[in-house]
Amino acid sequence: MSTESKSESGYGEFLLYDPADPESVKRALRDAFERGRKRGKTEKISLESFRVPRLPWPAFFMLHAHLAATRSTCDRGPELLLDPGRRGVGAVLVRETRVIAGGYNGSPPGEPHCSDLVCDDCEADWSAGIPEAADAHGFARAKLEAGECPDCGGRLSGGHVLVDGHCVRTLHAEENALLQCALDGVSPAGATVYTTAGPCYDCAKRLLRVRVARVVFGGAYESRYGLSREARRLLIRNGVEVERLDVRDYLGKDGR
Numbered sequence: 001m002s003t004e005s006k007s008e009s010g011y012g013e014f015l016l017y018d019p020a021d022p023e024s025v026k027r028a029l030r031d032a033f034e035r036g037r038k039r040g041k042t043e044k045i046s047l048e049s050f051r052v053p054r055l056p057w058p059a060f061f062m063l064h065a066h067l068a069a070t071r072s073t074c075d076r077g078p079e080l081l082l083d084p085g086r087r088g089v090g091a092v093l094v095r096e097t098r099v100i101a102g103g104y105n106g107s108p109p110g111e112p113h114c115s116d117l118v119c120d121d122c123e124a125d126w127s128a129g130i131p132e133a134a135d136a137h138g139f140a141r142a143k144l145e146a147g148e149c150p151d152c153g154g155r156l157s158g159g160h161v162l163v164d165g166h167c168v169r170t171l172h173a174e175e176n177a178l179l180q181c182a183l184d185g186v187s188p189a190g191a192t193v194y195t196t197a198g199p200c201y202d203c204a205k206r207l208l209r210v211r212v213a214r215v216v217f218g219g220a221y222e223s224r225y226g227l228s229r230e231a232r233r234l235l236i237r238n239g240v241e242v243e244r245l246d247v248r249d250y251l252g253k254d255g256r
Contacts, residue, residue: 052251057097058194059250062218064099065090065173065194066247073106073113074170078197078221081248089221091173091195093181093188093212100186103176112157114170117144121154174203178210188212194245197221204231207240214241 055063066081072088080086092102107113117126130140130150140150147156171179174195181188192214193199193207198221207215215235222228232242 055250058216058245059247061092061094061099061192061194062196062216062245062247064092064102065196065218068092068102068104068173069196070104071106072104072173073115075115076170077105078219081196081218089173089195089197091177091193093177093191093193095188095191100188100191101177101180101184103171103178103180104173105170106176107170117156119149119152119154120157122149122152124149124151126150126156172200172203173197174199174207178206181210192216194218198228198244199231199235201227201231201234204234208235208238212240214243216243216245218246219244 052063067090069077069080069088069090070082070086072080072086072090075087077087077089080088088105090102090104093100112118115127117129118124119126126144126149130144135141143150143153144156148154149156174193177193178188187210189211190213193212194216196218198217198219199207199215204215215232220228235242
């Protein structure tokens with residue numbers, strides 16, 4: 001069964017691919033690289049030389065998480081492996097080599113994306129931001145940060161809702177994956193979560209509560225409260241296996 005986007009909610013939305021078919025994962029990866037190229041971005045791994053060997057299961061599922069991260073609509077998080085220049089987080093929940101749920105960081109259903117920024121009054125779209133060269137003193141960008149339209153002063157819909165420098169509009173990738181389990185009536189107990197960034201303290205508590213057995217993260221990222229390291233200690237202290245896996249170690253030009 002293929003996994004694909006279902007809504008604009010952030011719950012379990014992926015690029016179209018079959019979790020059991022490595023060839024379809026390769027195609028989805030190449031599609032992601034091609035979209036980055038069309039936007040004029042420079043890939044860290046060139047499309048011509050990029051190959052996906054037959055991966056061991058942990059690396060295979062971590063690559064799924066990186067695919068999910070390309071759907072992120074909130075730029076809080078590490079730089080995306082598959083779309084350099086953008087930021088976000090992806091996660092998948094796996095039991096016995098089966099993906100049971102997944103998610104990425106984004107707004108709840110019905111809410112504007114953090115990446116959308118449109119004036120309610122003049123309908124000017126500021127989603128692309130303002131280049132520094134066009135705003136030497138930073139006045140216009142300061143208005144955007146304050147949720148105010150630089151053109152007419154109207155209220156902006158979308159954008160980040162920041163508290164102490166962290167966006168509280170967004171649902172985290174691990175959180176969305178757990179909520180997908182709730183919607184589908186699937187228990188995450190005993191599952192492994194693969195996430196592109198280490199879980200924050202809140203997500204760690206939720207993973208612990210639903211009895212996730214193992215957490216595999218792609219990279220350290222200091223999220224809300226500055227307690228990311230303590231979040232990992234919390235999991236380990238309560239019997240959850242925690243390990244770091246960099247999928248780039250498994251991707252090579254020669255496929256080995």
